[in-house]
Amino acid sequence: MTNMVETVGTRQERKQRTRAALLDGALRLLAERSLASLSLREVTREVGIVPTAFYRHFASVSDLGVALVEESMRTLRQMIRESRRTVTGDAIEGSVATLVRQVHAHQSHFRFITRERYGGVADVRRAIATELRLFASELATDLGRFPGMADWTSDDLRIAADLMVGAMLSIVMSLLESDHQSAQAQQETVHVAECQLRLIALGMGQWRGKSTRQT
Template sequence: MVATDEEAVARPESRAERKEQTRRAILDAALRLCEGSSLVALSLRQVAKEVGIVPTGFYRHFESIEDLGLALVDESFVSLREMLLDVRVHDPAYDDLIDSSIDVLVEHVHAQQAHFAFIAREREAGPPAVREAIARSIELFERELASDLQRLPGTDAWTTEDLRILSNLFVTALVATAVAVLHASDDPEEEKRLVESARTQLRMVLVGALSWRSDR
C-alpha cells in the first residue's frame, strides 16, 4: 500500500534521517562560523554549541575539523563539476563552451555563495589537508577539461602537455572569475562587467589556441 501525504507527514523520522539532518546542521554551522576567518580558527566545541549537540556528538559525523572541511570541499565542487561536464558534452563549439561555462559558473556562485566563499578563503589559509583537497579538485577540473578539449576541432593533433596548458588557462580564468563574482555579489553592474571581461579573456586565449600547432 502506498502511504498518503498525511501518513508521510505523520511518520516519525528514522534514525538515519535524524543523523543526516545533524550532519547537515554541522556543515552549515561550520560555514557560518568561519565566515570571517578560516577553518584553522574553528573548534569542534564551537560547532557543537552552534548546532546544539554535545562535543562528543560531533565525532559521530566527522573525525575532526579537517574532516569536516574536506566534506565541504567535496560539496563545493561535485555539483559544479557535473554541471560543467554537461556543458562540455552538449556544447562542442568553442564559443558555446565559453559562454555556457561562464553562465553555469555564475549561476552556481550565486546559488552556493557560502561554499564558494569557503573555498576562496581556505584555498590560501585553510588547514593543509583542506588546501590540498581544493588543489586536487581544481586539478581534476583541468584533467577532465583537457580530455574534452581533445574532441574539439583543431586540437586533435595536440600533445597531451599542450592540452593540459590550455585547460589550465581555462580553469585558472574560471576560478578567478568565480572569486571576482563572489566579491561583486552586491553590485550587479560590476558583476556584469567582470563576466563580460572573462568571456573576452577566454575568447582571446582561443584565438591563439586555434592557430597553435604542437610541432612548433
C-alpha cells in the same frame, strides 16, 4: 544559531541530518572567515548540539573540512555537467553564464574552495588540489574534442586546462565579490571574464607545437 535538527525518521537518517547540519553550519560560519580559525565548539553551538557530539561525525575540524571539499566539488561537477548539456551557441558566453548562475546559487561552496585552496589546513589543501587536478583532466579531454584541437598533445591540453581552471577560479572570486554589489558591477565582471577566456581561446587557436620536449 538556527533551528535544531528535526527529531523524526530512522536513526541513520537523523545521523545524516545532523551531519549535514554540521556541514551547513560550518559553511555559514565560513562566510567571512577561514577554516583554520573555526573552532569545534563554535560549529556545534551553531547547530545546537553539545561539543562532544561532534566526534560522532568527524574526527576533527580538518576532517569536516575535507568533507566540505567533497561536497563543494560535487556542485562544481554538477556545474560543468549543466554547462555541457545546456550550452549550444558560443561556448564562452554560455559557460560564463552558467558559471554566474551556479556561483550565485552556491556561493558558500565556491567561496570555501577558493578560500581554502591555498589556505591554512594542509589536509584540506591536499584534498582540493587532488580534486582540482581531476577536474582539470576532465576539462582537458573536453578541450581535446573541439574541432581544431584534435592534434594537441595530452600534455599541452593539460597545460591549457590548468590555465583555464586558474582563470576560472579568479573569475569565481570576482563574481563572489561583485555579487553583493550593484548589478552593473556584476555585468562588468561577466564582461571581463568573457574577454579573458576569449583571450586564452584565441591563444589556443594560434598554438603551434612549440612545447615539444622530452619526458
